[in-house]
Amino acid sequence: MALSGVHKDRGELRIHESLDELGTDLADYIAELSETSVKERGVFAIALSGGSLIGLMGKLCEAPYNKTVDWAKWYIFWADERAVAKNHADSNYKLAKDGLLSKVPIVPSHVHSINDSVSAEEAADEYEFVIRQLVKTRTISVSDISDCPKFDLILLGMGPDGHVASLFPNHPVLEANDEWVTYITDSPKPPPERITFTLPVINSASNVAVVVAGEGKAEAVHLAIDDVGTDCPPLPARMVQPTKGKLVWFLDKPAASKLEGSQFSE
Numbered sequence: 001m002a003l004s005g006v007h008k009d010r011g012e013l014r015i016h017e018s019l020d021e022l023g024t025d026l027a028d029y030i031a032e033l034s035e036t037s038v039k040e041r042g043v044f045a046i047a048l049s050g051g052s053l054i055g056l057m058g059k060l061c062e063a064p065y066n067k068t069v070d071w072a073k074w075y076i077f078w079a080d081e082r083a084v085a086k087n088h089a090d091s092n093y094k095l096a097k098d099g100l101l102s103k104v105p106i107v108p109s110h111v112h113s114i115n116d117s118v119s120a121e122e123a124a125d126e127y128e129f130v131i132r133q134l135v136k137t138r139t140i141s142v143s144d145i146s147d148c149p150k151f152d153l154i155l156l157g158m159g160p161d162g163h164v165a166s167l168f169p170n171h172p173v174l175e176a177n178d179e180w181v182t183y184i185t186d187s188p189k190p191p192p193e194r195i196t197f198t199l200p201v202i203n204s205a206s207n208v209a210v211v212v213a214g215e216g217k218a219e220a221v222h223l224a225i226d227d228v229g230t231d232c233p234p235l236p237a238r239m240v241q242p243t244k245g246k247l248v249w250f251l252d253k254p255a256a257s258k259l260e261g262s263q264f265s266e
């Protein structure tokens with residue numbers, strides 16, 4: 001059974017015995033948010049990341065979700081993308097297409113991938129423009145406290161260094177506040193050129209989920225969630241603090257193994 005708890009200002013923590021259990025809980029969570037959003041707004045605007053996240057979302061392609069989720073109302077975006085061709089093994093679009101989007105009845109015109117035939121800088125500008133158009137028509141909602149888009153759900157993974165999307169520790173990209181989408185050309189995780197949502201966009205979402213598995217990330221999970229003082233600059237994952245939205249951490253036990261654990265109940 002999963003342990004769950006609420007950290008006073010780091011959101012809800014859901015800690016799972018196995019990746020199988022994590023995958024089921026994640027699929028339930030996404031399916032519920034989709035249902036609520038479709039009821040309230042008629043659409044579900046969801047942003048994906050790359051990495052192990054897509055594999056962990058695999059249960060959405062199986063019963064009951066493949067039949068019960070209102071896939072036709074989904075609009076798909078990417079919180080970050082690598083500047084490579086869409087058919088390249090490193091492409092986050094390809095990862096999601098092969099692992100999820102090709103297996104469920106998503107409307108192809110609702111899939112808003114990043115242009116792979118221009119520079120990372122141009123692709124970031126273009127992607128922001130596309131998002132602006134969809135905010136105007138309210139396919140993507142708008143934040144009531146800033147002019148930022150308010151995605152119904154942004155799904156993030158986290159690296160062992162605490163990066164989320166393509167927001168890396170000690171990188172100037174963490175200070176990008178004027179753009180919704182920006183780019184980097186020196187990613188410490190290959191490939192070097194990437195496009196990413198900025199922190200203001202991530203923190204304007206209605207829901208943000210950070211999905212993290214494996215012991216190699218336990219220290220970063222501890223630094224991102226526990227009260228560790230202010231001596232070091234906060235990890236990017238710690239800077240994920242939705243202003244009005246809800247933050248949920250999906251962890252397996254090894255990833256949660258360095259958390260100060262008093263806040264949990266079965």
Ligand SMILES: O=C(O)[C@H](O)[C@@H](O)[C@H](O)[C@H](O)COP(=O)(O)O
Binds near residue numbers: 049051052081
């Ligand atoms: O394109 C990317 O590289 C990602 O979006 C990135 O932020 C990823 O989510 C983390 O690096 C975690 O990746 P893993 O779950 O594979 O460790």
